[in-house]
Amino acid sequence: MSEASDIPTAMKHALRRFAKSVSIVTSNHDGEDYAMAATAVCELCLDPPTIMVCINRAAAFHRTMDIADYFCINVLDEAQQDVSVACGGQLQGEEKFSVGRWEVHERTGLRFLPDALSSFICHKQQAMVWGTHTMFVGIVKEVFEHESSDPLVYLDGAYFSCKPLNVED
Numbered sequence: 001m002s003e004a005s006d007i008p009t010a011m012k013h014a015l016r017r018f019a020k021s022v023s024i025v026t027s028n029h030d031g032e033d034y035a036m037a038a039t040a041v042c043e044l045c046l047d048p049p050t051i052m053v054c055i056n057r058a059a060a061f062h063r064t065m066d067i068a069d070y071f072c073i074n075v076l077d078e079a080q081q082d083v084s085v086a087c088g089g090q091l092q093g094e095e096k097f098s099v100g101r102w103e104v105h106e107r108t109g110l111r112f113l114p115d116a117l118s119s120f121i122c123h124k125q126q127a128m129v130w131g132t133h134t135m136f137v138g139i140v141k142e143v144f145e146h147e148s149s150d151p152l153v154y155l156d157g158a159y160f161s162c163k164p165l166n167v168e169d
């Protein structure tokens with residue numbers, strides 16, 4: 001049990017046990033492309049088809065998301081750890097696109113990863129500021145499922161692949 005004042009520390013620690021699929025969120029503004037690794041991505045509902053992502057207001061990416069009309073969620077394949085590392089703090093700005101194979105979505109100009117498990121092109125609808133973060137909500141306009149294997153998982157500060165448990169008959 002934790003005292004109320006210790007809750008953020010206890011929560012941060014306990015959240016390390018939360019196995020999360022890793023995504024790369026991309027957006028663009030004024031012809032500039034931006035990308036960021038994110039685990040705080042969640043489907044909101046199917047009617048209308050909606051996804052949300054929570055972004056730290058201190059991130060450079062936040063400025064673009066605030067202005068942009070569209071964003072893209074790319075769910076990473078286990079072979080794309082290097083892309084997560086590059087977009088998760090190692091590289092800045094346009095340099096992030098030097099790691100991984102990127103393509104441009106024709107209608108929105110958004111960068112996406114054709115080697116990811118899937119990509120969702122989203123039209124931003126709402127932004128709700130909550131403490132240090134903003135929750136961006138977008139309606140899914142297009143979905144791509146790419147040919148790939150298993151998801152990249154982030155757990156306890158490390159990357160894992162995800163394998164099925166053996167089921168006894």
Ligand SMILES: Cc1cc2nc3c(=O)[nH]c(=O)nc-3n(C[C@H](O)[C@H](O)[C@H](O)COP(=O)(O)O)c2cc1C
Pocket residue numbers: 022035036037038039040041054055056057058059060061062084085087088089090091092093154
């Ligand atoms: C695996 C992983 C998951 C992350 N998830 C999030 C997230 O969900 N939300 C967030 O705001 N930052 C998240 N981050 C941190 C950002 O990716 C990181 O701060 C990035 O450097 C921001 O880039 P920018 O400041 O150039 O926009 C994550 C980082 C990693 C490595």
